[in-house]
Each structure stands twice: as structure tokens, then as C-alpha cells.
Amino acid sequence: MAAELDELGYGTIWLGGNPSPDEAGLLLDATPRITIATGILSIWDHEAPYVAERHTALNAAHDGRFLLGLGVSHSALAGERYRRPYTAMKEYLTALDSAPTPVPTSERVLAALGPKMLELSRDRAAGAHPYLVTPEHTSEARDILGKDAVLAPELKVVLDTDQARARDVARGYLGRYLALPNYTNNFRRLGFEDSDFVDGGSDRLLSAMYAFGDAEAIRARVDEFLTAGADHVAIQVVTADPMKDIPREQWRTLAQALPLDKG
Incomplete structure (x- = not known):
């Protein structure tokens, strides 16, 4: 692989x-x-x-x-x-x-999610690799990191144009993270509330943490992160059984749509 x-x-x-x-x-x-x-x-x-x-x-x-x-x-x-x-x-x-x-x-x-760890990423590392964040967080992180530090946020994607099915897949995977205070505290900083953390996450939270749809829709969401200040976006393809499925077809599809540096 x-x-x-x-x-x-x-x-x-x-x-x-x-x-x-x-x-x-x-x-x-x-x-x-x-x-x-x-x-x-x-x-x-x-x-x-x-x-x-x-x-x-x-x-x-x-x-x-x-x-x-x-x-x-x-x-x-x-x-x-x-x-x-x-x-x-x-x-x-x-x-x-x-x-x-x-x-x-x-x-x-x-x-790094919060300001202090982002500052440490700037001062004592090459940059930050935030997980479960939004373009808005990326913009705020870029302001803290400055223009020279690496900023490589992660983005979960479900490559499926059936929105209801895609949300079911996303909700089944996101639920495990909603028991971890580091993430829910950061979600609150981004404007979410406790009601968004119930039953695998609200539609509003899922839409913020995932990209859904075809390859072009995924590309558009990646571009949002790049425009917000990301140097690199780490794509995590989520499937109905993410602990067993190997999303090779999805990786191939996305490779044709994403702005990969093949040099």
C-alpha cells in the first residue's frame, strides 16, 4: 500500500x-x-x-x-x-x-490544537499537525505559527455522494473521538456545544469535521484548508468499516483530483 x-x-x-x-x-x-x-x-x-x-x-x-x-x-x-x-x-x-x-x-x-501548543510548535518544532480541525482553526493556527512554520492539518473524507449514507459512516467513526476531552474542548473553542457531541455528533459537527461527496467536492474542501493557510492536508479516508477496509480505490480516485506534488 x-x-x-x-x-x-x-x-x-x-x-x-x-x-x-x-x-x-x-x-x-x-x-x-x-x-x-x-x-x-x-x-x-x-x-x-x-x-x-x-x-x-x-x-x-x-x-x-x-x-x-x-x-x-x-x-x-x-x-x-x-x-x-x-x-x-x-x-x-x-x-x-x-x-x-x-x-x-x-x-x-x-x-497541536490550542494556542500554547501551537506556539510551542512554532518555537521548538518545524510546525504543527492538528487533527480534527476546520479551515477556521487552520487560519487561526497560521496566525500563531507565522508564515514560515509547517501547518499540516488532517481532514477526514467520505467519498460517497449519498449524503445520508456518508453521514452515517462519518458518525460511526467520529463517536470514538467525542469521549476525548482534548478534542471536545477544541470543538468548544470553535463554537460547538455539548449538544453537538451526542450520538456520534450533530450534522453541524460532521459537516465541519468531514468532507463528503465526490472527488471534486473533496478537492474543494481541501482547497479551503489550503486557502486558510495549510501547507499540506493529510487526508484520512473513512469507510463503513475503517478498521478493516483498505480504501485503495478511493486513494486512486483522489490522486486524480487532488493537487499532489509529484516532483
Whole structure:
């Protein structure tokens, strides 16, 4: 799959699910061109010196194609370790800086939603990789990051012109995120209310967090993010059974419609 995404011209594969550098290495081995990024690696589960060592080794072996995406994850996933996440991220970045093989600022990005983490992304990383956001959030993030930092928001898409069916698919997947306060708090900052978080999300919330329709409709939504200040949009295709389905046909369709840099 990674090799095909490379051939199709996508610029980066973002690995979800708290991947290790070694998992990224498997995809680097399988591809000649595409960037492989952790999107994101949880700072609670991977020791900084080891991450730094593997980062250096992978980039040396693969022409600098590994991008280290870091995040503080969620209290529900990290458990009792989840304390003072902003401070913990700063300490983790310091550990990467002081490792025997340091990770350069230009080769790491942070999962950032709120202003403080976005500022940290600007000051101590190459930029930010926000998840579950809108073009409005992207515009605000660009203002905080400034013009030079990388801004790579994620966008969920359902490639289906049947709006009712597409919303059912979207609602079934979004529901798992509505139990995580980091996301619901950010939704509130964007103007949503508790009533939007019931039963997998309101239609209003789904329309904000997803792109629905054919390839042209998806392209139009991607363009909204680019116009708002994104440098790169990470597309996550959601299907009726996202834990089993491999959306290869959808990736192929979107590759023809999206503004991919195939150089």
C-alpha cells in the first residue's frame, strides 16, 4: 500500500495509532520517494533517547524522508502518566535536543490544537499537525505559527455522494473521538456545544469535521484548508468499516483530483 501511495504521487504517509520509528522504518524500506511521518508518536510511550537514535538512523538510510510527529495523546489512553502535558512536551523536546543524536527542530512537528501548543510548535518544532480541525482553526493556527512554520492539518473524507449514507459512516467513526476531552474542548473553542457531541455528533459537527461527496467536492474542501493557510492536508479516508477496509480505490480516485506534488 505504501509503495502504491508513493507511485500515485502523495507527498506524505501519516501513520496513526501511536506508531514507533521502527514501524515507520518498514514503510521507508518499501518506498523510494514519499515522506513517512508519525502522526503521532505519543511522548508517554516512547523514550526520547531511543526515538532520537532511530530518527537519525532512519533519515541517514532514507535520504531524510522520516518526519517525527509528536503528541501528548489523551488522559484516557496514557492513564496516570498524563500529567502536565504541556510541560511534559517541553521536557521531551529538551530530551530530544540533548540526546547523543539530537533531532533537529526542522525534522519534528507537534500535534497541536490550542494556542500554547501551537506556539510551542512554532518555537521548538518545524510546525504543527492538528487533527480534527476546520479551515477556521487552520487560519487561526497560521496566525500563531507565522508564515514560515509547517501547518499540516488532517481532514477526514467520505467519498460517497449519498449524503445520508456518508453521514452515517462519518458518525460511526467520529463517536470514538467525542469521549476525548482534548478534542471536545477544541470543538468548544470553535463554537460547538455539548449538544453537538451526542450520538456520534450533530450534522453541524460532521459537516465541519468531514468532507463528503465526490472527488471534486473533496478537492474543494481541501482547497479551503489550503486557502486558510495549510501547507499540506493529510487526508484520512473513512469507510463503513475503517478498521478493516483498505480504501485503495478511493486513494486512486483522489490522486486524480487532488493537487499532489509529484516532483
